[in-house]
Structures are given as structure tokens and as C-alpha cells.
Amino acid sequence: MRKFTDTDISLSKQLYFLKAKFPQGKGFIKKNKLVWYCQLALDEAYGNYTIKILYDLNSSPKVYVVDPNLFDITGGIEPPHIYIFNESTTKLCLYLPSAGEWTSSKFLSDTIVPWASLWLMYFTGWLATGKWYGGGEHPDDDESFIKGKVL
Secondary structure, three states, X not given: OOOOOOOOOOHHHHHHHHHHHOOOOEEXXXXXXXXXXXXXXXXXXXXXXXXXXXXXXXXXXXXXXXXXXXXXXXXXXXXXXXXEEOOOOEEEOOOOHHHOOOOOOOOOOOOHHXXXXXXXXXXXXXXXXXXXXXXXXXXXXXXXXXXXXXX
């Protein structure tokens, strides 16, 4: 009997499905790293955001908000579920690495991009109320490393 095993989805297949599901985005693969930029037009209530995803098969996807500048919007007050937050960089925390919610056998277009959209909706609510309605748990510092790389 053949055993089912999860297999990594190639970077080219990831890019193909990102382009198919989010045609407004643009991306490329260079030196075994996928780079994806995409404007997420959530709706009038939540606004438009541009994200950048960096991904290779040896580490978890890294998701950044590149426009608008969230540091400027918040006046430097750090929102919940952030890995890096400063004047030039906002790196989102979208899932708990140890919970197995994301693996390299899942499509970025079905997980990471929708999760980023959801994070941005919760961010907008947090701006208005000061409360984070997205739930979640931020990983411990030692969970922020997989295969020797920072998430």
C-alpha cells in the first residue's frame, strides 16, 4: 500500500497559482527565492494595502506590508502580531509556526495571501477600537526559527 506524504510545492507552481488567483500581483523567482508583490483592495471600509511575500522552500514565507506605511499610520504604536515593526519595515505574524497551520505543501495563494488580508482587516479594527479581534497567539522567540532561519 502506498503511503501519502506531503510534498513541497515548487516555487514555479506557487508563482503560477499566485498569478492565477491574484492577477493584480506581480512576482518572480530569483536565486531559488520567490518574490511576490500584490495590492489587496479589501473594500472601502478597510482600504488598500500592498504586501510583499518572500519565500524559499527552506523557510517560512515572510510577509511585509509595503504600502501604506503602518508605522506612520499608527504613530509608531506597534499593533499585535508583528515580527518586525519600525519606520521602514512591517513584517506580519500570520500563524503560529508550531501549530502546523502552514507547510511548504500548501499554496501561498490559499493560505498566506488570504491570511494577510484577514490580518489587515483586524488591523483596521484595531486602529478604530484599540482591540485586536483576530485572536491568535504570538510565537515564543525560539519558535521564530525553522531550519536555522529566522521566520
